[in-house]
Amino acid sequence: MKKLNVMVVGAHPDDCEGGCGGTALKYVKAGSRVTFVSVTDGSAGHQTLGRQELAKIRKEEAQASANISGVTSIVLKHRDGELEPNLEARKEMVRLIRKVQPDIIITHRLNDYHPDHRSTSQIIEDSSYLVMVPAICPDTPALNHQPAIFFVYDPFRRPYPFSADVVVRIDDVMEEKLKMTGCHKSQYEAFLPWMAIKQGEIRTDYDVRNYPSDAITQWDRKVAEQYQDALKQRYGHESTTQYAEAYEMSEYGMEIPRADLDEYFPR
Template sequence: MKIFHYLIALLFINFTPEAFSQERPLRIIMIGAHPDDCDIKGGGTAALFVQMGHQVKFVSVTNGDAGHMKEGGGMLAKRRMAEAKEAGRRLGVTYYVLDHHDGELLATLPIRLEIIRLIRNWDADVVISHRSNDYHPDHRYTAILVQDAAYMVGVPNIAPDTPPLRKNPVFLYFQDNFQKPYPFKADIAVDITTVLDKKIDAMDAHESQFYEWLPWIGNYVAEVPADKVERKAWLKSKRIGAPNSAVLEALKTWYGETKVLNIKYAEAFEICEYGAQPSKEEIKRLFPMLKN
């Protein structure tokens, strides 16, 4: 009998109401047009989520089979898939690449249904993608596909082979610098200073892009160092800048005037009008790094 009472007491010690009330890990899905888009726009934020025990999935809607000056087709797609998997390993995220041709993406119903299924199967709390005003057609159509999925993820008769979500996720846009028809609005800004090296490490995995294709199309091939260590330092200086004035103002909102002085690098996101509309407290729940 004493043993029985001891076991019961042990159960109460280990399974307190507080233990039962622990929320499940947050589930974040970032959807980019190409392998490397999510790394560029949200890699630091993803690293922070993973560090805090939450789950992040990166999706590339195209397979990246056109973005190179020498390679192309299936061989390039395989290379970019391998790079994406390595980037995912370095960040601790799941990386998934859809098999649609790079540079040929359209906002079709079959692909919209794919996006709906991905969001549902991930049971997403937050969905982040491009804005629809962008220089690249694949970015624009990815944005439209995700926006078109925002309401439909909860409609049972759409893609009925996957259960509908019973809560609408918060949909967000990645930061960009385009001004028309309206500039990006930094509703949420995240300090990524402490994890910047992890973001750079993930970007570094996309060798075909950051050290070959983008320097070629941008006419700065001669700048790329041959040494791998020097390359990473160059990548950081080339691709990562300080927060602009709008992002700094958002950082002040979330971190306060004093802490902002120590923030060197940040990522920002705009709330899409089509998903759940979070309060400030809800944003802090969904972005727990903002509570500190």
């Protein structure tokens, strides 16, 4: 695999870890550079804490996770729950992409339950061509290449379901991924289980300390089960994968031939 510059852009401080934390760990171990970007401050995701206090906590949690994985963490200042794909946000992203100079950008798909996720995806796609245009944001030098863009797995089926172009086995880094996501205690041990109880997904007497591990392993096991055939094709038909992360290539970034994807994604 090539040594790459990878930029993962999530709407909230824990989105990068949850969607592709295992792949990010593998990139870093292979000598690639990885930058996690949270477009919002995560300040709405708690049942009791105020925005200012929570924003500080979420940024500290993101940095603690980055310290485990070896990625660079950037948290932007857009208010959680209020992100809009407007001109100001697009220019900010164009400048940031030019500074990071990624070969690959990984982000959400446009069809998603959370408006911040959809807005993040829109901002990335709206910036994908403009990063090469010198007259746009001339204060930051334009890139000489267009990054490839990939979406993380999601289960939503309308207007069209996720279609994996590459699947990465993460069994060997799952323990480290759980340590990364476990840093986001305000999210995984407070807000998300609180919401899950309200939605009837877990019992009121559930031990919330188990939620980070339970939620992530259940999600990544589902991905592995869904794409077991693709995993066997990539890793060998004798192999069995417990946990995986999957990616769909966007039409708006640089197109990587399917035969070359192994050069861009870790094994």
